[in-house]
Amino acid sequence: QVQLQESGPGLVKPSGTLSLSCAVSGGSISSNNWWSWVRQPPGKGLEWIGQISHSGGTSYNPSLKSRVSISKDMSKSQFSLKLNSVTAADTAVYYCATVGIAVGRLYFDNWGQGTLVTVSS
Amino acid sequence: QSVLTQPPSVSGAPGQRVTISCIGSSSNIGARYDVHWYQQLPGTAPKLLIYGNNNRPSGVPDRFSGSKSGTSASLAITGLQAEDEADYFCQSYDSSLSGPLFGGGTKLTVL
Numbered sequence: 001q002v003q004l005q006e007s008g009p010g011l012v013k014p015s016g017t018l019s020l021s022c023a024v025s026g027g028s029i030s031s032n033n034w035w036s037w038v039r040q041p042p043g044k045g046l047e048w049i050g051q052i053s054h055s056g057g058t059s060y061n062p063s064l065k066s067r068v069s070i071s072k073d074m075s076k077s078q079f080s081l082k083l084n085s086v087t088a089a090d091t092a093v094y095y096c097a098t099v100g101i102a103v104g105r106l107y108f109d110n111w112g113q114g115t116l117v118t119v120s121s
Numbered sequence: 122q123s124v125l126t127q128p129p130s131v132s133g134a135p136g137q138r139v140t141i142s143c144i145g146s147s148s149n150i151g152a153r154y155d156v157h158w159y160q161q162l163p164g165t166a167p168k169l170l171i172y173g174n175n176n177r178p179s180g181v182p183d184r185f186s187g188s189k190s191g192t193s194a195s196l197a198i199t200g201l202q203a204e205d206e207a208d209y210f211c212q213s214y215d216s217s218l219s220g221p222l223f224g225g226g227t228k229l230t231v232l
Protein backbone atom coordinates (compact mmCIF):
# COMPACT_ATOMS: atom_id res chain seq x y z
CA GLN A 1 0.00 0.00 0.00
CA VAL A 2 1.16 3.51 -0.81
CA GLN A 3 2.56 5.44 2.15
CA LEU A 4 2.22 9.20 2.46
CA GLN A 5 4.25 11.64 4.57
CA GLU A 6 3.54 15.36 4.87
CA SER A 7 6.31 17.89 5.49
CA GLY A 8 6.66 21.64 5.71
CA PRO A 9 6.85 24.59 8.12
CA GLY A 10 4.71 24.29 11.22
CA LEU A 11 4.37 28.05 11.59
CA VAL A 12 3.37 30.58 8.94
CA LYS A 13 2.89 34.30 9.38
CA PRO A 14 -0.45 35.94 8.57
CA SER A 15 -0.71 37.01 4.91
CA GLY A 16 2.09 34.59 4.06
CA THR A 17 2.06 31.42 1.98
CA LEU A 18 1.57 27.94 3.42
CA SER A 19 3.65 25.36 1.54
CA LEU A 20 3.49 21.64 2.21
CA SER A 21 4.76 18.55 0.43
CA CYS A 22 3.57 14.97 0.53
CA ALA A 23 6.16 12.27 -0.14
CA VAL A 24 4.82 9.13 -1.81
CA SER A 25 6.48 5.77 -1.17
CA GLY A 26 5.53 2.20 -1.91
CA GLY A 27 3.99 3.23 -5.20
CA SER A 28 4.41 5.54 -8.16
CA ILE A 29 3.06 9.08 -8.23
CA SER A 30 2.72 8.65 -11.96
CA SER A 31 0.31 5.75 -11.48
CA ASN A 32 -3.37 6.02 -12.27
CA ASN A 33 -4.20 7.76 -9.00
CA TRP A 34 -5.60 11.02 -7.79
CA TRP A 35 -3.83 12.83 -4.95
CA SER A 36 -5.60 15.11 -2.50
CA TRP A 37 -5.26 17.49 0.44
CA VAL A 38 -7.70 17.64 3.36
CA ARG A 39 -7.47 19.81 6.45
CA GLN A 40 -8.88 19.76 9.97
CA PRO A 41 -8.90 22.83 12.23
CA PRO A 42 -8.19 21.95 15.88
CA GLY A 43 -11.22 20.29 17.43
CA LYS A 44 -13.27 20.60 14.24
CA GLY A 45 -14.29 18.57 11.20
CA LEU A 46 -12.64 17.72 7.90
CA GLU A 47 -12.51 20.02 4.87
CA TRP A 48 -11.50 18.99 1.35
CA ILE A 49 -8.95 21.42 -0.11
CA GLY A 50 -8.36 20.02 -3.58
CA GLN A 51 -6.79 17.28 -5.66
CA ILE A 52 -4.61 16.56 -8.66
CA SER A 53 -5.07 13.74 -11.12
CA HIS A 54 -2.54 11.35 -12.61
CA SER A 55 -2.54 13.54 -15.74
CA GLY A 56 -2.04 16.77 -13.79
CA GLY A 57 -5.61 18.08 -13.85
CA THR A 58 -6.69 19.85 -10.68
CA SER A 59 -9.91 20.63 -8.84
CA TYR A 60 -10.28 22.81 -5.78
CA ASN A 61 -12.81 23.62 -3.07
CA PRO A 62 -14.60 26.77 -4.31
CA SER A 63 -14.13 28.40 -0.91
CA LEU A 64 -10.34 28.18 -1.30
CA LYS A 65 -9.93 28.19 -5.06
CA SER A 66 -8.61 31.76 -5.34
CA ARG A 67 -5.78 31.01 -2.88
CA VAL A 68 -4.78 27.39 -3.46
CA SER A 69 -2.55 25.51 -5.86
CA ILE A 70 -1.71 21.79 -5.98
CA SER A 71 1.10 20.40 -8.10
CA LYS A 72 3.16 17.26 -8.36
CA ASP A 73 6.83 16.50 -8.99
CA MET A 74 7.33 13.05 -10.45
CA SER A 75 11.12 13.27 -10.16
CA LYS A 76 10.77 13.65 -6.39
CA SER A 77 7.73 11.37 -6.09
CA GLN A 78 5.79 14.01 -4.22
CA PHE A 79 2.89 16.38 -4.59
CA SER A 80 2.56 19.79 -3.02
CA LEU A 81 0.10 22.32 -1.63
CA LYS A 82 0.40 26.09 -1.66
CA LEU A 83 -2.14 28.30 0.10
CA ASN A 84 -1.71 32.05 -0.21
CA SER A 85 -2.78 34.97 1.99
CA VAL A 86 -3.25 32.81 5.06
CA THR A 87 -5.05 33.92 8.20
CA ALA A 88 -5.59 32.36 11.62
CA ALA A 89 -8.60 30.55 10.13
CA ASP A 90 -6.17 28.46 8.07
CA THR A 91 -4.62 26.98 11.22
CA ALA A 92 -5.24 23.24 10.94
CA VAL A 93 -3.80 19.77 10.63
CA TYR A 94 -3.19 19.23 6.93
CA TYR A 95 -3.47 15.69 5.54
CA CYS A 96 -2.49 14.35 2.16
CA ALA A 97 -4.48 11.39 0.89
CA THR A 98 -4.99 9.13 -2.09
CA VAL A 99 -8.36 9.23 -3.78
CA GLY A 100 -10.46 6.25 -4.79
CA ILE A 101 -12.67 7.08 -7.76
CA ALA A 102 -15.40 5.17 -9.56
CA VAL A 103 -18.72 6.09 -11.13
CA GLY A 104 -20.78 7.85 -8.47
CA ARG A 105 -18.13 7.69 -5.82
CA LEU A 106 -15.02 9.56 -4.64
CA TYR A 107 -13.39 8.73 -1.33
CA PHE A 108 -10.06 8.92 0.50
CA ASP A 109 -8.60 5.47 0.91
CA ASN A 110 -5.15 6.17 2.28
CA TRP A 111 -4.03 9.06 4.50
CA GLY A 112 -0.77 10.57 5.69
CA GLN A 113 -0.29 11.11 9.41
CA GLY A 114 -0.97 14.85 9.08
CA THR A 115 1.02 17.95 9.95
CA LEU A 116 -0.12 20.85 12.11
CA VAL A 117 0.29 24.30 10.57
CA THR A 118 -0.28 27.30 12.80
CA VAL A 119 -0.80 30.77 11.35
CA SER A 120 0.53 33.32 13.80
CA SER A 121 2.89 36.26 13.96
CA GLN B 122 -24.77 25.70 1.33
CA SER B 123 -24.07 22.00 1.01
CA VAL B 124 -24.12 20.19 4.33
CA LEU B 125 -23.98 16.63 5.63
CA THR B 126 -25.51 16.60 9.13
CA GLN B 127 -24.36 14.18 11.81
CA PRO B 128 -25.25 14.06 15.51
CA PRO B 129 -22.42 15.59 17.57
CA SER B 130 -22.25 12.60 19.88
CA VAL B 131 -23.56 9.09 20.51
CA SER B 132 -22.80 6.62 23.25
CA GLY B 133 -23.30 2.99 24.13
CA ALA B 134 -22.21 0.31 26.53
CA PRO B 135 -19.79 -2.46 25.56
CA GLY B 136 -21.55 -5.11 23.51
CA GLN B 137 -24.38 -2.84 22.43
CA ARG B 138 -25.30 -1.64 18.96
CA VAL B 139 -25.12 2.03 18.00
CA THR B 140 -25.97 3.88 14.83
CA ILE B 141 -24.73 7.19 13.48
CA SER B 142 -26.84 9.07 10.97
CA CYS B 143 -25.73 11.29 8.12
CA ILE B 144 -28.39 13.49 6.55
CA GLY B 145 -27.72 15.08 3.18
CA SER B 146 -29.69 16.61 0.35
CA SER B 147 -30.55 16.35 -3.32
CA SER B 148 -27.11 17.63 -4.35
CA ASN B 149 -25.19 14.85 -2.62
CA ILE B 150 -26.60 11.67 -1.07
CA GLY B 151 -29.98 12.20 -2.73
CA ALA B 152 -28.27 12.58 -6.09
CA ARG B 153 -27.22 8.93 -5.80
CA TYR B 154 -23.64 9.66 -4.90
CA ASP B 155 -22.19 7.03 -2.60
CA VAL B 156 -21.53 7.59 1.09
CA HIS B 157 -18.27 6.72 2.79
CA TRP B 158 -17.32 6.61 6.47
CA TYR B 159 -14.08 7.31 8.31
CA GLN B 160 -12.94 6.51 11.83
CA GLN B 161 -10.56 8.90 13.57
CA LEU B 162 -9.02 7.60 16.77
CA PRO B 163 -7.74 10.27 19.18
CA GLY B 164 -4.61 11.98 17.87
CA THR B 165 -4.49 10.02 14.63
CA ALA B 166 -5.38 10.49 10.97
CA PRO B 167 -8.78 9.45 9.67
CA LYS B 168 -9.04 5.89 8.40
CA LEU B 169 -11.43 4.65 5.71
CA LEU B 170 -14.02 2.48 7.43
CA ILE B 171 -16.78 2.02 4.84
CA TYR B 172 -16.76 2.93 1.14
CA GLY B 173 -19.47 2.79 -1.47
CA ASN B 174 -22.26 2.87 1.15
CA ASN B 175 -21.68 -0.60 2.57
CA ASN B 176 -18.26 -1.96 1.61
CA ARG B 177 -15.51 -2.61 4.14
CA PRO B 178 -11.82 -2.27 3.24
CA SER B 179 -9.65 -5.24 4.09
CA GLY B 180 -9.02 -5.44 7.83
CA VAL B 181 -12.17 -3.62 8.98
CA PRO B 182 -14.25 -5.89 11.25
CA ASP B 183 -17.72 -6.91 10.10
CA ARG B 184 -19.09 -5.27 13.24
CA PHE B 185 -19.10 -2.11 11.14
CA SER B 186 -21.74 -1.73 8.42
CA GLY B 187 -23.23 1.06 6.37
CA SER B 188 -26.51 1.74 4.67
CA LYS B 189 -28.05 4.45 2.54
CA SER B 190 -31.61 5.43 1.74
CA GLY B 191 -32.89 8.52 0.00
CA THR B 192 -31.00 11.56 1.23
CA SER B 193 -29.52 9.91 4.33
CA ALA B 194 -27.09 7.22 5.37
CA SER B 195 -26.21 5.37 8.56
CA LEU B 196 -23.22 3.67 10.10
CA ALA B 197 -23.98 0.81 12.47
CA ILE B 198 -21.55 -0.65 14.97
CA THR B 199 -22.49 -3.88 16.71
CA GLY B 200 -20.76 -5.56 19.64
CA LEU B 201 -19.40 -2.21 20.79
CA GLN B 202 -15.84 -2.32 22.13
CA ALA B 203 -13.80 0.20 24.09
CA GLU B 204 -11.44 0.54 21.12
CA ASP B 205 -14.30 1.86 18.99
CA GLU B 206 -14.28 5.12 20.94
CA ALA B 207 -13.43 7.66 18.25
CA ASP B 208 -14.79 10.35 15.95
CA TYR B 209 -16.70 9.16 12.89
CA PHE B 210 -17.19 11.19 9.72
CA CYS B 211 -19.45 10.56 6.75
CA GLN B 212 -18.50 11.82 3.28
CA SER B 213 -20.14 12.01 -0.11
CA TYR B 214 -19.73 13.87 -3.38
CA ASP B 215 -21.63 17.11 -3.81
CA SER B 216 -22.63 18.43 -7.22
CA SER B 217 -22.91 22.02 -5.98
CA LEU B 218 -19.39 21.87 -4.54
CA SER B 219 -18.15 19.81 -7.50
CA GLY B 220 -16.13 17.91 -4.96
CA PRO B 221 -16.22 15.76 -1.85
CA LEU B 222 -18.11 16.92 1.22
CA PHE B 223 -17.68 15.74 4.82
CA GLY B 224 -20.17 15.59 7.65
CA GLY B 225 -19.37 17.46 10.84
CA GLY B 226 -18.36 14.31 12.69
CA THR B 227 -19.81 12.27 15.57
CA LYS B 228 -17.96 11.47 18.76
CA LEU B 229 -18.67 7.93 19.94
CA THR B 230 -18.26 7.31 23.64
CA VAL B 231 -18.15 3.76 24.97
CA LEU B 232 -19.61 3.87 28.46
